[in-house]
Amino acid sequence: QLQLAESGGGTVQxxxxxxxxxxxxxxxxxxxxxxxxxxxxxxxxxxxxxxxTTDGDTYYADSVKGRFTISQDTAKNTVYLxxxxxxxxxxxxxxxxxxxxxxxxxxxxxPGYNFFTGVTWSYWGRxxxxxxxx
Numbered sequence: 270q271l272q273l274a275e276s277g278g279g280t281v282q283x284x285x286x287x288x289x290x291x292x293x294x295x296x297x298x299x300x301x302x303x304x305x306x307x308x309x310x311x312x313x314x315x316x317x318x319x320x321x322t323t324d325g326d327t328y329y330a331d332s333v334k335g336r337f338t339i340s341q342d343t344a345k346n347t348v349y350l351x352x353x354x355x356x357x358x359x360x361x362x363x364x365x366x367x368x369x370x371x372x373x374x375x376x377x378x379x380p381g382y383n384f385f386t387g388v389t390w391s392y393w394g395r396x397x398x399x400x401x402x403x
Contacts, residue, residue: 271297
């Protein structure tokens with residue numbers, strides 16, 4: 270069983286930066302994708318960024334492209350979300366997730382493939398609150 274623990278949330282002024290961390294512990298099983306999702310009050314959860322752990326390939330929501338960066342440190346079993354040029358609309362609880370997309374599908378993916386819904390996300394952290402003040 271894989272456990273995920275997020276940290277790094279807090280309050281930041283609009284335009285500022287914040288880095289979230291997600292430490293994975295336990296058995297990783299067949300996980301080959303890590304992701305960050307967020308849920309604002311009164312809204313549905315939405316995908317923010319994903320990372321293919323095998324080669325580091327990344328995918329972002331349009332709303333965060335150019336501002337957020339997902340990365341991994343395999344030695345530390347940690348995935349990061351660097352949040353730059355933050356906006357009040359980024360205020361939400363941020364969740365780390367781990368999942369799998371079978372390798373046999375990799376060469377069949379098309380441009381614009383939605384990894385937020387295409388990956389089977391099996392493990393979730395408890396979330397960390399991010400508040401961006403205006």
